Amino acid sequence: MRESLMEVVEDPTPPKAAETYDARLHPDPIADPVECAPYLVVTARGTGESSEEHMLSPLTRVVSDARPGEVLTLDLDYPADSDMNEGGTRGVRLLIDTLGVQAEACAEQRFVLIGYSQGAMVVGDALAAPATRLVGATTGELAPGVADRILAVVLYGNPRFTSSETYSFGTFDAGVDGLLPRQAGSLAGFADRLRDYCVAWDFVCQRSLDLDGGAHGTYYDNGMLLDGAAFVIVRLPLLDSAPSAADRAEPRDPG
Template identity: 30%
Template sequence: MQPNYHVTRLPLYAMVVGAAIAALFIGATPGQANGEPPAVSIAGCADVEVIFARGTFEAPGVGKVGEAFVAALRQRPVDRTVSVHAVNYPASFQFDRAVDGIRDVSNRLQDLAANCPSTEIIVGGYSQGAAVSGYVTSDTVPPGYALTALPPDVAERVTAVVLFGKPSPRILRLLHHDAPPVEIGPAFTGRTIDLCAPRDPVCEPDGLDRGAHSAYTVNGMTEEAADFVVNRLRNR
């Protein structure tokens, strides 16, 4: 297996387009609007752990899409314990700080690989969080970026990757001309479901429906992702 790398530096947001991009990424999914506490990790080794990165400006936790996905997974007829790790990063327009999330995902993966050998690992994210999790799987980025290898034995532990509303190259170019595209590494392509709602302007190049970016909790795609994961679990 080829080594998988994650980015350790990302370009800063271009301030002149910050307001325009904000309108796309914020959508209508403010994190934890219902007052519920964020999802947290369960102590010990669960049968399955979901590592999920929330979207821009959502409150700490896994965000609305992450919660909907985890709920859908737990409702499936799979007799297993499911823990959740909310990726620790700012989820702000200081996009260079997305590296904090990339590092957190990588560290959590390595901790699970070392301490919970039977736990099946699901990596996911929404919007900016999908970029964070997508970068973790990537093994190619433009020259000039510092790289840190994700050990092959750790990469092999990931059962599935679920991405919702992953930013397109066009959006990334608006943020910074040198922002690397989010390319899923070859080792992960068969394990990844990359979902983009029709006309979502964040992930679809010609998308024009801002509301589509906030529709993942109601358009059936979290259920689709849960089915994808269940079909990949061992001894399901």
């Protein structure tokens, strides 16, 4: 995995996906709107994980159980494989388009974004200005009104972890960043609604020599998933009343 991450910066050749998902060349969204639940939680899984059950699944179940009938969970349909330049580019475009079509189709819907490992890089780069991204530089940007509807962002084992940021949480060593650290301040606009969790000796977010990957998988049972879930739950406004069946059944036609 370390080698796959380093290829993102060491190979100067633009991936084929840079043209395929270029928002200027191909402006039509690659995502279709889904249900207009009050809250849409989008997960971006880590490399090699199943889209049906992955590191972030327990977190989303806790959030859904806390707000029954109000939360729709969608796992980002990107490859999450070892070719992070190609797959990550699709992931960034797909996340931007998903939020865009949902914002247009569902006027009251609010968003939560959660990413693990490669998925954390995808989420962070989708939120950042294209010039500061490692993947998805051609895929466009979130409209300001869409960005304002993001209530919470939670990341784990982030290769772009920057230890000095105010939203960095965990047992990480101060001054030690991830394998591909993000430019300081790149996500300043989301700082008050973002938590980026990293444990010491996680070689992905701590650039350590512990390459057995053991620490990178400890988020599942070290309490940080529950902490992230609690952060999300308190940021979901209480609804005045349950949404009607008509409100939740189908998205409005954006066209």
